Amino acid sequence: MSTEGLSIGIAVGGAKTAERTSGRHGARWEVLTRRATWAPLALDAAAILLAALDVWLVIPEKAEPYSIYLSAFACLALAARRWLPFAVVLGTVPGFLTGWSQLAAMIALGMLATRRQTHWQVWVGAALVWACRFIQWPLSDFAQLSWREHVLDAIYGVLVAGMPIAIGLLIGARAQLAQKLVELAASRDREQQLRDDAVRAEERARLAREMHDVVSHDITLIAMQAGVLAAAGDPANAQQTAQVIRQLSTRTLEELRSLVGVLRSGAPDDGPHPGIGELDQLVRGCEVPVQLTVDSVPDQLPAKVSAAAYRTVQECLTNVRKHAPGAHAKIVILGDGDRLNIEVSNDGPSRPATPLPSGGHGLTGLAERARLLGGSFETAPTSDGGFRVRATYPVKS
Numbered sequence: 001m002s003t004e005g006l007s008i009g010i011a012v013g014g015a016k017t018a019e020r021t022s023g024r025h026g027a028r029w030e031v032l033t034r035r036a037t038w039a040p041l042a043l044d045a046a047a048i049l050l051a052a053l054d055v056w057l058v059i060p061e062k063a064e065p066y067s068i069y070l071s072a073f074a075c076l077a078l079a080a081r082r083w084l085p086f087a088v089v090l091g092t093v094p095g096f097l098t099g100w101s102q103l104a105a106m107i108a109l110g111m112l113a114t115r116r117q118t119h120w121q122v123w124v125g126a127a128l129v130w131a132c133r134f135i136q137w138p139l140s141d142f143a144q145l146s147w148r149e150h151v152l153d154a155i156y157g158v159l160v161a162g163m164p165i166a167i168g169l170l171i172g173a174r175a176q177l178a179q180k181l182v183e184l185a186a187s188r189d190r191e192q193q194l195r196d197d198a199v200r201a202e203e204r205a206r207l208a209r210e211m212h213d214v215v216s217h218d219i220t221l222i223a224m225q226a227g228v229l230a231a232a233g234d235p236a237n238a239q240q241t242a243q244v245i246r247q248l249s250t251r252t253l254e255e256l257r258s259l260v261g262v263l264r265s266g267a268p269d270d271g272p273h274p275g276i277g278e279l280d281q282l283v284r285g286c287e288v289p290v291q292l293t294v295d296s297v298p299d300q301l302p303a304k305v306s307a308a309a310y311r312t313v314q315e316c317l318t319n320v321r322k323h324a325p326g327a328h329a330k331i332v333i334l335g336d337g338d339r340l341n342i343e344v345s346n347d348g349p350s351r352p353a354t355p356l357p358s359g360g361h362g363l364t365g366l367a368e369r370a371r372l373l374g375g376s377f378e379t380a381p382t383s384d385g386g387f388r389v390r391a392t393y394p395v396k397s
Contacts, residue, residue, distance in 0.1 A: 044079055051075040051104035058100045067137075071099035078104055085112040089125040096132040105129050106164045113168025114175075122168075126161040133157035275306030276333070279313060286317045289328045296335035298395050305393045308369045309333065309342055312391050315362040316344035319387070326350030327386065339375075340393045348385030366391065 052075045059068065074095030081088045088108045095101035109129050113122050134150075134157040136142040145153070274282075276297065283290045301309075313331055320329050329346040363379060366389075370377035375393040382388050 040082065044082070047081070047107050048075055048078050051078060051101060051107060054103035055095075055100045063099075067095075067099035070095035071101040071104075074099070074101035074104040078107060081108050081111040082115075085115050086121040086125065088112075089121075089128065093128050093132055096129065097135065098137045102133070102160065105132060106160060109161065110164035110168045113165045114171045115168075117169060117172045122165060126165055129164075130154075130157040130161040133160045274310045275303070276301065276309050277306075278310060279331075279333075282310070282314060282317070283331070286321070288317055288320050290317070290331060291328070292331045292333075294333045297333060297340065298335055301340070301395055304373060305340060305395060308366075308373060308375075308391075308393055309340060311369065312342050312366055312389065313344060315366055316346075316389050319362065320346045324349040324386065325352075335395065338394060338396050340395050342391045342393070343388065345382060345388040346386045347382070363389075 052072075055071045055075060059071070072095070074092035077088045077091035085108065089105070089112050092101055092105040092108045096105040106129070109122075109125050112125050116122050134153045136145065136153070276294070279292065279294070283292050313333075316331075317329060320327055324346055327346045327349050329344065332341075332343045334341045367377040370391055370393065373393050375391060377389075377391045379387070379389050
């Protein structure tokens with residue numbers, strides 16, 4: 001009963017913790033959403049207020065009613081500047097030309113430049129704002145100005161129309177740069193994910209090759225010895241065969257334990273590394289008639305090349321035992337400058353093969369080893385019903 005109570009207490013506590021965590025995240029999201037909703041509205045209200053204040057401070061006492069109405073309309077039109085920026089610029093033009101809504105027109109033009117950047121609407125809006133600053137209303141007063149006043153008004157018009165565009169282009173460029181940075185970060189994350197997937201796939205392939213090489217050879221021998229044991233009628237021979245099976249099983253278990261130890265430690269290693277020096281022992285214990293020739297092999301071979309050569313011979317002998325029982329094998333290992341050439345061939349089987357599980361992964365793993373080391377690998381049947389494997393590995397690390 002105490003255990004049941006403890007389990008209930010933990011479950012409730014975990015539920016409460018999860019509820020508090022989700023509550024904090026929900027509250028934070030609600031605050032961010034509220035801020036994202038109210039911030040643009042506050043900016044729009046501030047823009048309308050500043051534009052209205054600009055009109056109210058400069059409007060003369062005997063102003064024409066239509067100029068006041070047009071100026072007020074220009075200020076109120078700023079409420080739609082985020083959705084209809086070009087239309088808002090057009091809506092501020094009459095109030096700027098005949099009235100005093102200069103700041104409203106500048107704010108509208110700045111938003112248009114922010115949203116459309118170098119679109120033709122921006123330049124049309126800039127021309128209209130410049131014209132409103134250059135031309136004075138009524139036109140009779142404009143005609144009476146001197147050429148110096150026209151030049152000054154043209155210069156001021158460039159400043160009035162150019163400053164909002166410059167600010168809008170800067171804000172738009174900053175927004176585009178921020179978007180590009182977000183896309184770049186997302187692309188970098190995708191690339192990192194793909195790289196991690198490729199590394200994991202390569203690691204899985206490497207482990208599959210190593211597990212196959214470590215297990216297949218000895219397990220095939222165990223299966224063959226088990227067949228001999230099953231057919232043996234002499235107790236002495238049966239005991240000897242059982243002892244061989246025990247030795248093979250122990251060796252396979254030790255190799256697997258070594259490989260698992262490497263995996264658990266996380267060491268950057270491929271597991272056990274038998275090399276060309278162990279080929280004599282491999283040939284003696286393979287129970288296949290073998291003619292081994294090793295010539296001109298460099299004294300110092302890269303560890304991976306030496307291991308690949310050993311695994312190539314091991315896999316080929318395993319396949320001979322599986323698929324060509326009673327066949328003779330010929331192994332030739334020759335050093336040729338900066339290359340190590342390996343050829344393993346066998347003639348046809350002399351007796352029927354005992355069916356054993358085979359997935360064809362051994363030769364695939366050897367081809368992958370050769371490719372990763374910068375070598376080559378090829379297989380082909382021979383005219384006498386046998387099989388030939390040729391592999392080449394670079395000897396310079």
